[in-house]
Amino acid sequence: MPALLKEPAFRHDYTPKTGILLINLGTPAAPTAKALRPYLKQFLSDSRVIEIPKAIWWFILNGIILNVRPAKSAAKYATIWTPDGSPLLVHTQKQTTLLKGLLGEQGMRNLVVDYAMRYGQPSVEQTMIKMREAGVERLLVIPLYPQYAGSSSATALDDVFRTLQKMRNMPEVRTVRHFHDHPAYIQALADSVREHWRLNGRAEKLVMSFHGVPRFTLDKGDPYHCECLKTGRLLAEELGLGKTEYVVSFQSRFGKAEWIKPYTTEVLTQLARDGVSRIDVMCPGFVGDCLETLEEIAMEGKEDFLTHGGKEYRYIACLNERPAWITALAEIAAANLGGWITTPDDAEMRQLRARSCGAKS
Numbered sequence: 001m002p003a004l005l006k007e008p009a010f011r012h013d014y015t016p017k018t019g020i021l022l023i024n025l026g027t028p029a030a031p032t033a034k035a036l037r038p039y040l041k042q043f044l045s046d047s048r049v050i051e052i053p054k055a056i057w058w059f060i061l062n063g064i065i066l067n068v069r070p071a072k073s074a075a076k077y078a079t080i081w082t083p084d085g086s087p088l089l090v091h092t093q094k095q096t097t098l099l100k101g102l103l104g105e106q107g108m109r110n111l112v113v114d115y116a117m118r119y120g121q122p123s124v125e126q127t128m129i130k131m132r133e134a135g136v137e138r139l140l141v142i143p144l145y146p147q148y149a150g151s152s153s154a155t156a157l158d159d160v161f162r163t164l165q166k167m168r169n170m171p172e173v174r175t176v177r178h179f180h181d182h183p184a185y186i187q188a189l190a191d192s193v194r195e196h197w198r199l200n201g202r203a204e205k206l207v208m209s210f211h212g213v214p215r216f217t218l219d220k221g222d223p224y225h226c227e228c229l230k231t232g233r234l235l236a237e238e239l240g241l242g243k244t245e246y247v248v249s250f251q252s253r254f255g256k257a258e259w260i261k262p263y264t265t266e267v268l269t270q271l272a273r274d275g276v277s278r279i280d281v282m283c284p285g286f287v288g289d290c291l292e293t294l295e296e297i298a299m300e301g302k303e304d305f306l307t308h309g310g311k312e313y314r315y316i317a318c319l320n321e322r323p324a325w326i327t328a329l330a331e332i333a334a335a336n337l338g339g340w341i342t343t344p345d346d347a348e349m350r351q352l353r354a355r356s357c358g359a360k361s
């Protein structure tokens, strides 16, 4: 049992709140090798992400990867960094604010909406302590990954459960496992494609590129690959696309092992070689633009396609702050908040609470 966190003395006179905690992957604090090193170390030391035996991996990580990758990755981050910081952080912050605003407009009171990062800052523990201090007694956790994977959603939830183990007065907890087939999420994606078509016309193919995972995880029971294909199919159906008009592929391969296929780079190269001249490319598995979409897909992917004979490569931005996506997020939250959002005003709630144990305050 880990050591318990410090908590304030119990009191009656506060309004119990319901919290929504959005968890995203996390991102380095700056686009520098110095900032990349601790970020990558934390990320790549996660046994949900790297399943190689710990002792062997320790040597590979500390002896090779952490000496080479920080500088290489920092150079990539530098190409997408914004004046407000890393796009992943900026979009997560904005999504949190917009969700809070929308749920407030929908009349949900006594609600705390906040975000945390699985790697880097603010950590899950930090945000959970902050929410507990704000009076959160019921906590809904939404990992910002539409498709469940052990290396994304599950590790985010591990962090929540680890923090709960350290809480004396732990909140009630509900978790969202995935929303890969949620109609409002599919609608939001479809809206973004239709808007792109309205402004730019329609390309010959729509490429839907998802983050990859090692192939063996599928063989060992991870549903991620299947959920990506389902998202792709539902989106294509919503857009009225036939089987030959879209392709689902997987990006961001790490290391030499086989990952789920087809690889996005190979698909882009092959499409160009096959004489397809104009393609639309999107990343439905990322709800906000980040390094993997802005650098790997919008920049490197474009180069792959154009250098192999393609003529026009149009990247469709992630959902980011699109109103339809914030509405979808609110729907996903509301569907999981059943019975948790109470209507009595603050004073009444305090009275109810004090009365239940006979105390005066």
Ligand SMILES: C=CC1=C(C)c2cc3[nH]c(cc4nc(cc5[nH]c(cc1n2)c(C)c5CCC(=O)O)C(CCC(=O)O)=C4C)c(C)c3C=C
Residues within 6 Å of the ligand: 025, 026, 027, 028, 043, 049, 050, 069, 073, 086, 088, 145, 149, 151, 152, 211, 212, 213, 214, 224, 252, 254, 286, 289, 290, 291, 292
């Ligand atoms: C080492 C293996 C990796 C697995 C497995 C993996 C799964 C996975 N990742 C995401 C989402 C994101 N990954 C991002 C960056 C990133 N991913 C890996 C490695 C694995 N990911 C690394 C080493 C990095 C860091 C960048 C680099 O050095 O290449 C990001 C972007 C972060 C940002 O700051 O913008 C996202 C998002 C998912 C959803 C997933 C499993 C399904």
Ligand SMILES: [Fe+2]
Residues within 6 Å of the ligand: 211, 252
């Ligand atoms: Fe990743």
Ligand SMILES: [Fe+2]
Residues within 6 Å of the ligand: 225, 226, 227
């Ligand atoms: Fe399947």
